[in-house]
Amino acid sequence: MEAVKLKKKDCKIVVAVDESEESMYALSWCLCNLISQTTINKLILLYVKPPPPVYSSLDVAGYIFSGDVIRALETYGNDLVNSVMGRAEDICGKFSSDVNVEKIVSSGDAKDVICKIVNRIKPDTLVMGSHGYGFFKRAFLGSVSDHCAKHVQCPVVIVKHPEKI
Amino acid sequence: MEAVKLKKKDCKIVVAVDESEESMYALSWCLCNLISQTTINKLILLYVKPPPPVYSSLDVAGYIFSGDVIRALETYGNDLVNSVMGRAEDICGKFSSDVNVEKIVSSGDAKDVICKIVNRIKPDTLVMGSHGYGFFKRAFLGSVSDHCAKHVQCPVVIVKHPEKI
Known part of the structure; x- marks a missing residue:
């Protein structure tokens, strides 16, 4: 049964x-x-950064990228990770102190990285936003949640923001 | 917040x-x-029958369909509804007596009917199996769960059977 x-x-x-x-x-x-209060809950916050760009010393217009620009971009990426994770932890803290929160930060194509990590750590459930793009963006770019719903092995919850439907 | x-x-x-x-x-x-024990739970079991076939009095081979055959097909369809709903209610009964179970039976193209009904009754969540078809069937026929995840307004849970992954 x-x-x-x-x-x-x-x-x-x-x-x-x-x-x-x-x-x-x-x-x-x-x-x-x-x-649930009746289970030991582990919540894993997974953030996937875009893949690091391959910087050429010359951009298409022939300008030289300085090390400062590259470092500034990297700092911005790290700030973004900290900001997202901080906000997510705040939300967890407001709901319950019974939840054991872990964080994973990875980089690459979000849809592939999420599937790979989820299929490796085998959670009970994957939860994600739907990013309900309009027809053209969805049709041509596809959606991360569509891809994950097809390729991860555990139940997937796709949540739309009620104000963005 | x-x-x-x-x-x-x-x-x-x-x-x-x-x-x-x-x-x-x-x-x-x-x-x-x-x-959850802390909420008043209403569970709506939704079953969508395929659309009723349009019977010609002659089939392609020129045979006449008798009323008996048509009635037998209809009876089979109704038996199937009763069997599925009965099994689903048994499962509900085994888990909890706190759940108020309702049943809706409709007919038509499952993906369209599910979206239409769900967007009308506005539940908190839609739960469905994924029907993880192989690549070709999914690519050419599409999947009911893919379609619903895109078109319903509430959170959608897509559950794969662990033995069919």
Whole structure:
């Protein structure tokens, strides 16, 4: 019977976070709806940075990129990670102190990295925002949540921000 | 703050069920993970029958369809609805007596009907199996869960059967 197999003491949930309001809303939804008092909850916040650009010493217009510019871009990327993770931790703290929060920061193409990490750590559930792009963007670029729903092995929750539907 | 807006007393969840093992597993997952003791839970089991075929009095081979055959097909369809809903209610009963279960049976193209009904009754969450078809079937026919994840307005949980990944 399915019921017996599903009952668990430990509950491990991955929430894919980024700088969007939608991903913070998905995290709030998760804390409201998936965190139970009867389980030991581990929440893993997963942030994927875009892949580092390959800097040529000359850009297309022939200007030389200084080391300062490259370092400034890297600093900006790190600030963004800290800002997103800080905000996500604040939200977790406001909901419950019973949740053990872990953070994973990786880089690459978000859809591939999320699938790879989720299929490796095998959580009970993956939660993510939908990024409900309009028709053209979705049709041509595809969506991270579509891709993950197809390729991860655990249940996936796709949460849309109610004000962005 | 998102947290405050999300706190609710009532929780209305739609589970799309069909004759697959995967949809029964999705229902079990829902009962294990989304039903809380602190909310008033309404679970709506939604079953969509294929659209009724348009019977010609002559089939392609020139045989006449008798009324008996048509009635037999209709009876089979109704038996299937009763069987799926009965099984789903059994699973609900085994998990919790606190859940108020409703049933909706409709007919048509499953992906369109599910979206239409869900966007009308506005549940907190839609839960469904993924029907993880292989590449060709998915690429050419598309998947009901893909379509619903794009077109319904509430959070969608897509559950894969662990033995069918």
